[in-house]
Amino acid sequence: MSATFTDHQAALRDEVKKLLTDGSIKGFIGYARGRDSYHPVPAIVTRPDQVDGLILDQFSIFGLTKYLLDYIFEDGKMGIVVKGCDALGLGRLINDHRVDRNKVHVVGLPCAGVLNGEKVAKLGLGKVQRVTDKGSAFLVEGDKGSKELPKTEYLWDKCLWCENHNPAGADTLLGSEVENVAMKPRDFSDITALEKMPSAERAAFWTRQFSRCIRCYACRNVCPACNCRECVFDIADPRWVGNTVKLSEQQMFHFTRAFHVAGRCVDCGECERVCPMEIPLMKLQRKLQKDVIELFGNPKPFVPSEVEVLGQFRVTEDPEEFM
Amino acid sequence: MRRVGVFVCWCGSNIAGTVDIEQVKAAAAKMPNVAYVEDNKYTCSEPGQAAIQKAIKEQKLDRVVVAACSPRMHENTFRRTVGGAGLNPYLLEIANIREHCSWVHPDKVAGTRKAVDLVRRAVYKVAKNVPLQRASIDVTKRALIIGGGIAGIQAALDIADAGQPVVVVEKTPSIGGHMAQLDKTFPTLDCSACILTPKMVDAAQNQNITLMTWSEVEKVDGYIGNFTVTIRKKARHVDTTKCTGCGICWSKCPAKVSSEFDLGIGKRKAIYVPFPQAIPNKPVIDEKNCIFFKTGKCKACQMFCPTGSISFDQKDELVEEKFGAIIVATGYEQWDPSPYGEYGYGRYKDVITGLEFERLVNASGPTEGKIKRPSDGKLPKDVVIIQCVGSRDEAKGIPYCSKTCCMYSAKHAILLEEKIHAHSYVFYMDVRTPGKGYEEFYKRATEEHHATYIRGRVSRVYQKGDKLVCLGEDTLLGKKVEVEADLVILASAMVHQNGASKLAQTLGISYDQNEFYTEAHAKLRPVETNTAGIFLAGACQGPKDIPETVAQAGAAASKVISLLSKPKLETEPLVAQVNEAICSGCLWCKPICPYKAIDGKVVKERIAGGKTIERPVAAVNASLCQGCGACTVACRTGAMNVLGFTNEHILAEVDALCL
Numbered sequence: 001m002s003a004t005f006t007d008h009q010a011a012l013r014d015e016v017k018k019l020l021t022d023g024s025i026k027g028f029i030g031y032a033r034g035r036d037s038y039h040p041v042p043a044i045v046t047r048p049d050q051v052d053g054l055i056l057d058q059f060s061i062f063g064l065t066k067y068l069l070d071y072i073f074e075d076g077k078m079g080i081v082v083k084g085c086d087a088l089g090l091g092r093l094i095n096d097h098r099v100d101r102n103k104v105h106v107v108g109l110p111c112a113g114v115l116n117g118e119k120v121a122k123l124g125l126g127k128v129q130r131v132t133d134k135g136s137a138f139l140v141e142g143d144k145g146s147k148e149l150p151k152t153e154y155l156w157d158k159c160l161w162c163e164n165h166n167p168a169g170a171d172t173l174l175g176s177e178v179e180n181v182a183m184k185p186r187d188f189s190d191i192t193a194l195e196k197m198p199s200a201e202r203a204a205f206w207t208r209q210f211s212r213c214i215r216c217y218a219c220r221n222v223c224p225a226c227n228c229r230e231c232v233f234d235i236a237d238p239r240w241v242g243n244t245v246k247l248s249e250q251q252m253f254h255f256t257r258a259f260h261v262a263g264r265c266v267d268c269g270e271c272e273r274v275c276p277m278e279i280p281l282m283k284l285q286r287k288l289q290k291d292v293i294e295l296f297g298n299p300k301p302f303v304p305s306e307v308e309v310l311g312q313f314r315v316t317e318d319p320e321e322f323m
Numbered sequence: 324m325r326r327v328g329v330f331v332c333w334c335g336s337n338i339a340g341t342v343d344i345e346q347v348k349a350a351a352a353k354m355p356n357v358a359y360v361e362d363n364k365y366t367c368s369e370p371g372q373a374a375i376q377k378a379i380k381e382q383k384l385d386r387v388v389v390a391a392c393s394p395r396m397h398e399n400t401f402r403r404t405v406g407g408a409g410l411n412p413y414l415l416e417i418a419n420i421r422e423h424c425s426w427v428h429p430d431k432v433a434g435t436r437k438a439v440d441l442v443r444r445a446v447y448k449v450a451k452n453v454p455l456q457r458a459s460i461d462v463t464k465r466a467l468i469i470g471g472g473i474a475g476i477q478a479a480l481d482i483a484d485a486g487q488p489v490v491v492v493e494k495t496p497s498i499g500g501h502m503a504q505l506d507k508t509f510p511t512l513d514c515s516a517c518i519l520t521p522k523m524v525d526a527a528q529n530q531n532i533t534l535m536t537w538s539e540v541e542k543v544d545g546y547i548g549n550f551t552v553t554i555r556k557k558a559r560h561v562d563t564t565k566c567t568g569c570g571i572c573w574s575k576c577p578a579k580v581s582s583e584f585d586l587g588i589g590k591r592k593a594i595y596v597p598f599p600q601a602i603p604n605k606p607v608i609d610e611k612n613c614i615f616f617k618t619g620k621c622k623a624c625q626m627f628c629p630t631g632s633i634s635f636d637q638k639d640e641l642v643e644e645k646f647g648a649i650i651v652a653t654g655y656e657q658w659d660p661s662p663y664g665e666y667g668y669g670r671y672k673d674v675i676t677g678l679e680f681e682r683l684v685n686a687s688g689p690t691e692g693k694i695k696r697p698s699d700g701k702l703p704k705d706v707v708i709i710q711c712v713g714s715r716d717e718a719k720g721i722p723y724c725s726k727t728c729c730m731y732s733a734k735h736a737i738l739l740e741e742k743i744h745a746h747s748y749v750f751y752m753d754v755r756t757p758g759k760g761y762e763e764f765y766k767r768a769t770e771e772h773h774a775t776y777i778r779g780r781v782s783r784v785y786q787k788g789d790k791l792v793c794l795g796e797d798t799l800l801g802k803k804v805e806v807e808a809d810l811v812i813l814a815s816a817m818v819h820q821n822g823a824s825k826l827a828q829t830l831g832i833s834y835d836q837n838e839f840y841t842e843a844h845a846k847l848r849p850v851e852t853n854t855a856g857i858f859l860a861g862a863c864q865g866p867k868d869i870p871e872t873v874a875q876a877g878a879a880a881s882k883v884i885s886l887l888s889k890p891k892l893e894t895e896p897l898v899a900q901v902n903e904a905i906c907s908g909c910l911w912c913k914p915i916c917p918y919k920a921i922d923g924k925v926v927k928e929r930i931a932g933g934k935t936i937e938r939p940v941a942a943v944n945a946s947l948c949q950g951c952g953a954c955t956v957a958c959r960t961g962a963m964n965v966l967g968f969t970n971e972h973i974l975a976e977v978d979a980l981c982l
Contacts, residue, residue, distance in 0.1 A: 073936040096909035097923070097939050228960045230905035235961065238974045260959040313915045313953065 002112040004131050004138075008174040009056040012081060015107060015172055019079055020048045025105050027071070028079035029064045030054045037128040037142075038117035042067065056081070056109070058131045058138060059117040061156060063270045065089040065224050068099050079105040081174075083114070085158065087167035088266035089224030091304035098227045108170025110178040113151055113159035115140070120154060123147060151183060158269040161186040164303075188290045191283065206251075212277040213250040215243060219271035219281055220257060225264040232256070254284065262288040263310035267302035325450050326358035328384035329442060330375055331420075332366035332391035338425040343435040347390065347420070350439040354446045358382055367397050375401070376408040385410065386452060388445045390418040390438065395844065411454030413896065413967060418445035440980055447979035451972050455896035460946055462548040462892050463647040466883045467492065469540055469826070472500020473519060473869060474652035474861025474876040476526050481880035483531035487887050490644065491526070492554055493536045495583075497601035498523055500654055504584060504678060506685040506692075507738060508869055509730045510764035516600060516687065523602045537607050541641065543649070543830050544919070546946045547856030548892045550646045558637040560608035561594075566632040568596070568604035572624035580612045582689070585682045588697065589689025594624045594633075599687055608633075648856050648883040651840060652876065653826065655862035658713040658720065658816040665783045666709065666813060672698040673791055674784060674811040676712075677731055684738055694743055696810045699789065702743050703809030707793045708732045709781050710751040713816030721816055721837060726866040728814035729755045733765045735812055736774035747774040748806050750781050750795055758870070777804055784811055817866040831918060832857055839865045850879040854949070855895075858882050897967040898948035899955065901941045906962040908939030912954035920947035921954060 012030065019025045032043030032053050040060050044067065045051055063086045071078045082090055090106065093099040115131070115138055126144030137148045152160060161184055166177040194202060217233070220226045233241055233253060241252045265285045272282040292301040296309045329351040333339035344362050352360045359382040363371040366389055378384060387410065389401050394417040402412035420438040428434035466482050468475045471493030482489045491498065502508075503523075505515035526532050535554060542553035561572075578593035591597070593613040594606045614621040615635060625633040657678045660668045668674045673696045675683070686692035696703050710732050713720030729751070736747035747768075754776065756762040768774045781795040790807040797804045819838035820826075827834045832852040833841045840863050843851040850858050860876040861867060867875065886892070903926055913921045924942040929935050941954075941963065954963045961970050 073930060073934070073938070096907065096911075098907060098909065227907065228905075228909075229907040230960055230962075232960055235905070238961075238970050240961070240970075240974070307914070308911070311911045311914055311957065313917050 002110070002133050002178040003175050004133055005056040005058050005060055005109065005111075006131060008109065009054075011174050012056055012107065012109075013051050013054055015174075016045065016054060016079060017048050017051045019105060020046070020051065024077060025079040026074070026076040028054070028081075029067045030081045031056060031060045031062065031064075036121065038121040057128070058115045058140075059120070060109075061114045061117065061273065063089050063222065063224065063268050065093055065099075066222060066227070068093060068104060069227060072099060072103070077103050077105050079107060081107045081109055082167045082170070083109050083111040084162060084164035084167050085111075085266070085268045087169070088164060088303060089268050091168075092224045092264060092266050093227055095304040095308075096225075096227055105172070106167070106170045108167035108173040110166045110173065110175055111159075111162075112165060112178050113155040113162070113183070115149065115154055116156050120149065123149075155183075156269065156273075158267060160184050163300075188286060191287050191290050194283065194287070207247065209279045210250045210254055211247050212279060213245075213254065214277060215245055215250065215253065216276060218274045218276065219279075222270040222274045223261065224266060224268065224270075225261045226257065232260070254279075254281070258284045258288060261285060263292050263301055263308060264304075265289060265302055266304065325356040325386050326382065326384050327354075327356045327386040327388060327446055327449055328359040328361070328375070328378050328382060329354075329357055329388045329390065329446065330366050330371075330378075331360070331362040331442070332371070332389065333362065333364045334366075334392060334421055334425075335364065338391070338421050338438075341425040341428060341431050341434045342420060342438045343431060346435050347438050347442060351388075351390075351442050351446065354443055356386070356450050357446060359384060366391050367400055372400070372404040375404050379405070379408040379410055385414065386449045387415045388418060388442065388449050389415065390420045390442045390445070392421040393417075393419045393423070396847075413455040414449065414452050416445040416449040416452065418442045444976045444979045447975040448972050451969070451975050452967070455966055457893040457896055458945065459891040459893055460548050462887060462889060463550070463645045464887050465489070465644075465646050466648045466650065466887065467540075467550070467552055467644070467646040468650045468652055468860075470500070470652035470654055470861070470863070471495075471498030471526075471534065471536065472652060472654045472861065472872075473502040473522070474654065474863075474872045475500070475650070476519075476522050477873050477876035478650050478652060478860050478880040478883070479526055479532050480522065480529065481877055482883055482887075483526075483529045485880075485884040485888075486531065487884060488531050488533070490533045490535060490646070492538050492540055493534070494539045495597060496537050496559075496595075496605075496607040497597050497603070498526065498534060498536060499598070499601065501678070502869060503598060503600070504586075504685070505681045506688075507734060509734045510758070510760040512734070512737070516685075520600045523600070527602045534603065536603060540826065540829060545645075546918075547854075548647045548886070549946070550649060550856065552644050552646055552649075554642050554644060556640040556642060557607075558610070558639050559605070560610075560634055560637045561606055562632040562634060563603060563605045565630045566605045566628075567630060568606075569629065571627050571629065572633065573606055575623045575627045577621065577623060578612050578614050580609070585689050586676075586679045588679060588682050608635075648858065648886050649830065650858045650860050650876075650879045650883060651826070651830065651832070651852075651863055652860040652879075653820045653823065653863040655817045655866065656820055658818045660712045660813045660815045662719045663712060663813075666712070666781065666811070667784045667786075667791075668813060671784065671786055671791060671811075672696075673703075673809065674813065676813050676815045677728065677735065678815070680735055680812050684735075684742070692742075694739065694745070694810075701789075701809065703739075703745050705806065705808045706736075706739050706745050706747045706810045706812060707781070707784075707791070707806050707808040708735055708747055708749045708812045708814060709793075710749060710754075710814045711780075711816075712813040713818075714814075715752060721818060723837060723866070724755065725817040726755070727817060727868045729753075730758070730761055730764065730868065732812075732814045733768040733774070736768045737772045740772040740774070745809075747772075748793075748808070749774055749776045750779060750793075751776060752778070752780070758868070779804065817862060820863060823863065830854065830857055837865075839863065850875055850882055856886065894946055895950065897950040897965060898945045899943045899950065899952070899963055899965050901943055902962045902964065903940045904962075905960050906940040906958075907960060908941065910939070910941055911957045911959075912941050912963055915953050915957050916948075917951065917953065918947050918949050920944045920949075 016028045027046040031040040034041040125142030130141045132139040137150045165180045348360045405415045406412040418441040466489040468491045538556045541555045544551045573592045576592035576594045579590045581587040582589045582591035584597040594608045610616045682688040714725040739745040779796040779798040783794045793806045795804045823838040842849045858879040860879040861872040952965045
């Protein structure tokens with residue numbers, strides 16, 4: 001039984017107030033209350049008097065790291081709160097030289113799993129008063145009722161196989177580290193099932209998915225691996241992919257994005273979560289993760305490392321007999 | 324609107340035989356930007372090239388498409404043609420309608436259709452071409468030769484003769500290579516040492532040649548004209564400036580080990596020169612076998628050395644040297660015939676390889692030239708020579724012909740008969756003698772020296788008393804043959820030098836499936852590699868005999884001389900270029916560049932609000948870049964472009980072919 005996010009809220013506010021007051025950061029990226037208690041939203045504060053608007057609760061799923069790109073050319077540091085999964089995204093941005101680690105103050109949030117606000121909202125518990133970690137479940141007490149929600153049912157999928165509960169390399173850690181074990185092993189059975197489908201059936205499946213795409217680019221905008229200064233889909237000349245809503249263009253967009261992110265995806269699942277058309281984008285990424293694991297023997301392709309699986313030329317280890 | 328001229332080549336009947344030239348011309352005339360179309364029997368010939376130049380002037384062409392053979396064949400030819408008419412040489416595109424079309428498509432209708440497609444691709448692409456300029460770089464007027472065998476020695480002498488300094492790096496203690504091990508050389512039977520050692524001495528005395536024996540190339544950086552090479556000078560433990568080569572040290576050394584130079588037939592000491600004519604005639608201490616290095620006691624050599632040259636605490640030394648060109652002359656190794664268990668090599672002492680026989684018959688060898696068989700020292704009367712041991716055998720050995728074995732086997736048969744009146748039985752698959760005087764030499768072995776040639780393979784060799792019974796088949800007579808021999812010589816294959824692939828990776832040159840280095844073009848660029856400034860000489864490229872090796876060494880030397888005599892070098896402009904405006908500076912291109920041509924740098928720019936910021940971007944070293952394009956693929960934004968093959972070009976080609 002770990003502390004919940006809410007237990008760290010006061011400590012976070014104190015820390016941010018201190019950092020803003022002594023001038024060590026010029027702004028802080030965190031969460032604020034959204035339309036209800038199940039949907040916190042990203043918030044950026046720059047003055048100590050705004051800090052009390054920052055919240056932390058067990059629904060704080062949103063990965064905030066992409067907002068750092070708005071500040072890379074500013075003087076001074078930005079503060080940010082990151083969970084284990086977000087820390088991988090931050091690692092991606094740092095490895096790609098898009099964010100200078102020295103210009104970020106990282107507040108780490110140890111995480112035993114984030115409740116899926118979409119699911120919990122439907123239970124009609126009303127405004128949430130308190131969330132308590134009961135080990136295998138979260139007790140959510142609302143003003144219209146309370147319920148014990150088994151983690152395996154009410155957490156986001158990625159939390160179940162998460163092996164990065166504690167953000168690595170944080171400047172300040174809220175509370176103490178939590179036990180770092182996956183609730184269940186990483187499961188690729190849905191991907192295997194897709195692979196086994198006859199190709200016509202599989203094509204029909206993906207056509208069904210991609211035909212819904214409205215090219216809003218939310219998936220790209222939230223993705224920490226999609227961090228190019230100028231996205232290839234925004235470049236007018238040469239125009240690789242047209243920007244009309246047309247199946248072939250939509251497919252081209254998604255395939256190209258999948259390949260650009262292959263071997264670089266941190267498995268945060270944000271692309272799929274933010275997709276307004278509910279396209280199962282993580283199935284594409286997880287297929288590529290599975291391939292990287294199987295073909296390159298890298299068991300954790302979603303952890304950014306010094307040497308990237310798909311970003312190297314090591315002729316001495318080339319299994320080909322001749323180049 | 325461009326004015327593109329399309330020149331369709333017949334290549335005699337090579338193209339015109341399976342591609343309808345008239346149809347290709349008619350289709351080309353209708354393509355966008357095409358102002359002029361012409362066909363020629365041989366576009367690469369003088370009148371063909373003159374026709375292009377004439378059309379450029381008269382028709383005011385600003386772009387040229389040549390529909391002919393592979394660009395690897397004549398792109399440079401036509402670039403010169405176009406350049407000669409005043410156009411930028413890079414405003415040219417080749418449509419390969421020979422290798423990619425007429426040669427592979429017997430169906431004329433389909434072949435013609437494809438030829439039209441290929442021409443359209445080139446027409447679309449050439450419209451996007453922009454003039455490119457060659458840059459010039461300085462040249463370090465100094466050559467490096469890796470390998471001090473006959474190839475390396477010859478190349479060094481030729482380059483030094485032209486007045487240019489050259490360094491020879493040799494991994495063994497002496498230059499000389501395999502040729503120093505041989506007794507006589509075919510087809511003239513002059514003594515190998517008599518023709519080699521004077522060259523070795525010349526090399527040692529030449530002011531322009533620096534010999535670095537007992538040394539190896541560790542690292543190669545840089546590019547044509549400007550290589551930086553790290554050479555490991557292995558600890559010799561002998562001060563070569565003091566040593567006079569008197570030989571007292573090795574006569575006093577108590578550690579006897581088998582000699583690599585004599586292929587284990589003879590012995591040497593732990594402090595040794597590999598052979599009496601070695602150059603330099605200065606010994607090395609073999610740390611693995613030296614008693615002092617093993618036990619900490621002995622130092623006999625040091626005690627007796629009259630000049631105080633011996634030092635046990637010498638360490639390997641790394642030196643960094645600059646060169647303008649490199650010749651790789653690392654030679655070959657003899658294949659170990661152990662996989663042929665049926666021949667009993669390694670099991671029967673009297674089954675030896677061809678190279679071992681060379682040491683046995685060599686006057687400076689361990690038996691002083693007496694052909695004593697290894698088991699009991701008796702002179703053999705009947706000798707079986709088995710050809711193609713390893714060669715031309717994909718199952719157990721190597722797929723290729725080692726080229727020298729037919730001739731050296733004939734030589735062995737002649738020497739055996741001449742020296743000790745021994746009779747040779749030569750088992751062969753084919754006798755291949757395509758060289759000047761070679762067929763005559765083989766005839767001499769059979770007719771004057773009575774060697775018995777049996778067409779067939781030996782299936783088994785076994786010991787019977789002090790004889791080796793060779794069971795085989797005479798496939799011409801269709802009969803089984805059994806020969807009782809006193810000595811069996813296996814004409815073992817020539818294979819790549821140990822570590823050939825590793826050196827290739829260090830140098831950044833390519834090699835084939837047999838680990839022989841690959842020439843840039845089998846016919847037209849046989850001594851160049853695909854890496855500019857690196858050349859090949861001798862058997863490191865494939866099996867070769869001495870005359871061929873010497874000829875190739877001379878050819879490689881002449882390439883180096885011409886390279887080093889230029890005041891400046893022109894670089895190829897088809898290199899990667901960064902669009903800094905959109906580059907994110909993620910540097911995914913850096914680790915994937917095989918030529919280490921990419922690094923990061925910081926650019927300053929003013930952003931909205933008038934503020935100046937600094938951000939990282941990729942930077943290409945145009946001299947190192949070979950234009951392979953790996954970086955352009957790794958770049959997600961498309962900020963990386965290979966000039967002449969930009970994203971725009973590729974899209975234009977795709978449009979031409981698919982729309």
